[in-house]
């Protein structure tokens with residue numbers, strides 16, 4: 001793994017992220033104002049762990065080895081206007097089918113209706129990238145013209161060579177807009193955390209919502 005030193009100083013104080021609320025239905029969400037960036041991806045791709053790493057807090061978002069840990073929409077407040085959102089994962093959650101489809105309905109209606117949603121961060125486990133559900137999210141964001149950024153998680157679990165091959169393959173498969181927007185990440189080593197802060201800053205500062 002590269003030991004590149006980044007001098008990037010983030011515009012927002014991400015370690016000050018605090019838990020705001022859990023939404024079981026859309027009506028539990030705070031007023032639809034300000035800016036939200038949502039972390040989306042398959043169950044177990046590392047979404048909640050990623051948010052903990054960003055906040056430099058071990059238990060801000062609940063994580064688990066078992067897929068299906070996050071079952072509702074959890075919101076974290078960065079400041080009065082900006083929030084980060086941990087969405088339930090899609091894919092192979094170990095739970096009753098009826099429960100899984102309820103989480104997916106919740107996520108889908110959040111995506112369809114939330115005006116202050118300004119971007120998505122799509123997390124993919126670097127060992128299983130671009131599954132059909134990931135492709136559906138990419139397609140949806142293209143059609144809705146919602147900016148999407150890709151983070152490849154768990155890179156501590158593969159060699160540098162395999163990571164390079166994976167990135168190359170993804171660049172061939174993804175539409176050009178997204179091929180340039182991939183950040184490899186490890187929550188174990190916090191590799192590329194400054195780059196991730198840079199992505200969030202850019203998305204918060206340059207993206208009109210609504």
Ligand SMILES: Nc1nc2c(ncn2[C@@H]2O[C@H](COP(=O)(O)OP(=O)(O)OP(=O)(O)O)[C@@H](O)[C@H]2O)c(=O)[nH]1
Nearest residue numbers: 044045046047048049063064068069070089154187
């Ligand atoms: N080695 C390693 N493990 C990770 C990394 N990121 C997450 N994990 C592990 O992957 C498992 C799943 O992480 P979560 O953050 O709970 O995944 P999630 O995407 O929030 O899962 P759901 O809530 O089910 O959607 C946990 O055991 C984490 O410790 C990483 O970068 N490296």
Ligand SMILES: [Mg+2]
Nearest residue numbers: 047048069070
């Ligand atoms: Mg989770």
